[in-house]
Amino acid sequence: MSFRVTERRNGDVLVFGLEGRLVIGDPVEEFRRKIDEAIKSGQTRLALDLAGTEYIDSSGMGFLVVAHKVARDAGGMLAMFNLTDRVVDLMLLTKLSGVFHLFSSEQDAVDAIHGKPVKPFDPVAYVQERGEHAPGGE
Secondary structure, three states: OOOEEEEEEEOOEEEEEEEEEEOOOHHHHHHHHHHHHHHHOOOOEEEEEEEEEEEEOHHHHHHHHHHHHHHHHOOOEEEEEOOOHHHHHHHHHOOOOOOOEEEOOHHHHHHHHOOOOOOOOOHHHHHHHOOOOOHHHO
């Protein structure tokens, strides 16, 4: 499957839907362009819908860290929601689940971006509910 980035608005939050494999090369570069365009236009409240994300390699994870930092440094926030099982496992293995703002739903992500109290998505509890040991020894 090819990679595709969709855009939609939820109030003043720009929601990107990532579909396919976020990997080195064109997919990461396409996503980088979208994030750069958003930030340059003053759009710093960003959310990522990861429901369609099949796989993320180290370059994709690296750019997620960059996007998180760029949004934060611009006075905004990058929130992620609808993580697939594979992405949850990756977040735990890389120990990045504590870096990112992770949420169960789009509404929770948008509410958190607006500073409302929201329970964040807990990947360890999610994996335990699946009846598996958490990757990365957590």
